Amino acid sequence: MEDEEFSERPGFLKKIGNFFSLLDSEIIFLHMRFVKNILDRESQAREQGLIAKRLRFETVGAFIIWLVALPCHASKYSTHKYKQAFVRFVISAVLAFLPMTLLSVFVDQVCPSYKEFFKDNIFIVWTVMTVLSLLFFVKFGLVLIRIVSCLLLLAILIASLAFTGDRSPETRSVICIVIEVVVGVFFLLWNFWPKEKMQEDVEAEEDFED
Known part of the structure; x- marks a missing residue:
């Protein structure tokens, strides 16, 4: 039903929906690849004895790997x-x-x-x-990753203000507000814009949320 409604929309609206669908696919792919890579690194560190039982770490790098991998265990790729x-x-x-x-x-x-x-x-x-x-x-794992992605984008844009020349505090405040509004609107459009659900996108989203 959603695909039928999507197919009846004007061409430029379809293109926007296709853009957000593609963005979802790319974000899910990057997320899964990152999580799986980190968990694999942790497993390798444990096999090499760099991360021992009772959280004993042989190197600083092993501790950093464990620390980064900890939230990744919320993913479906965790075997624990x-x-x-x-x-x-x-x-x-x-x-x-x-x-x-x-x-x-x-x-x-x-x-x-x-x-x-x-x-x-x-x-x-x-x-x-x-x-x-x-x-x-x-x-709603996909919604959460959209929020995190937009917050990361917001942080990058606001931080970049520090390297764009001298501006008065008032001007910087106005620019920050504009950036926040733009990113907020972008998130709302990304989250609620009608999208065409391709089969591979549905499977990827289900894997992500599991």
């Missing part, structure tokens, strides 16, 4: 299922602090009478947010 579940939970628990903080600010500003109730039940709120974050992490 218990570690995969643990890492996914930890990432979700950390991500839960963002919506919990936003909710706390909302309660303070809009419903101050519930401020004490919110603080008294902060652990329950954090638990609920963690579960929701875990569901989002597992079911």
